[in-house]
Amino acid sequence: MAARTEQTDPPLSLDDIRAAARRIEGAVVRTPTMLSRTLSEATGAVVYVKFENLQFTAAYKERGALNKLLLMDEATRARGVIAASAGNHAQALAYHGARLGVPVTIVMPTGTPTIKVMQTEGHGAAVVLLGELFDEAYARALELAEARGLTFVHPFDDPEIIAGQGTVALEMLADAPEIETLVVPIGGGGLISGIATAAKALKPDIDLVGVQAELYPSMYCKTTGRHLPTAGDTIAEGIAVKEPGKLTAEIVAALVDEILLVPERDIETAVSLYLQIEKTVAEGAGAAGLAALLTHKERFAGRTVGLILTGGNIDTRLLATVLLRDLARSGRMARLRIQLQDRPGALFSVVKLFEKHRINIVEIYHQRIFTPLPAKDAFIDVECEARGAEHIERLIDDLHGEGFQVHPVEIH
Known part of the structure; x- marks a missing residue:
């Protein structure tokens, strides 16, 4: 459980969030909150998704x-704003800056995917690529803000930003x-600071649960005093933050009931479930809430739960990989490594068994050279589609019965 602390002077209130809601009304989408019967069945909770x-x-x-921009005076807007971001904050600031005639500069790490750079530039922002890491881009943005007289817009540790995000809870x-x-x-x-401020004011007994990727448990460590590694390649790059905000950490410690950690596998599964069940695209960070319901089913069983699908900006190639990996884990796709003698008809005898079981072959990789097998032997890797794991098992039994050595290539 997150440690709770008393706040004598809250940095923002429900009134601030209500004012933000009035300010941004009509300029952002009032997104739907919908009951998902299928996700409810899958998780054992009653699940609403925003x-x-x-x-x-x-x-x-x-x-x-938008809330931050609208609270600036005309002179501040005319000078322009700057931020460090490789993701959704950059695009949001660029888009609404362009709408309001505010010059926007975004500093991004040099490794930022080209598509994100193009999308940000497409909204009218000037992009500066600098540094391998976000911390370098952040430091450069602060330098440019001072040198050029720009207003730095922090992605999360700012009460006006937090108030805008809290409108989700309203x-x-x-x-x-x-x-x-x-x-x-x-x-x-x-996001959780704004949501917690609004939700606890409206409904004091509501249960507030935060979710972080296991690879980036920074807020979890901050509020529990534990020391866990914070690094790695996560699909949830939108929440891969090494150091949480000072202001947000205070709010989380005061208002959030618990922070849960979720593994990469469950985040991938959640992305896949959103696409399969809700026919909607979720980025890794956007699916983290659903991943928590998969990882910690007993925590939410029987409860009425609200999830925020926070964003859908995921690289299409990464999304394809995630979906294929999910098919493999569920047994609907498999790779079988089969040893056979390198002689005419050997491959045909294997393919006949696939046809017999009505299992579709997607790809075949035939390896004769780079193998420890005797020179007269070879192995093939067969990627195939089936109805499920039991369907594959029946094929494997049949292959064994015909004298073939078969080793499924596992995915973790």
């Missing part, structure tokens, strides 16, 4: 960015007041 991937830039970040609890538990992804903590 589809923030339906924002114009496909993420909730527009709310905070809409959810208006649309589904029966929600007992809100499950919110945490990176720097801006």
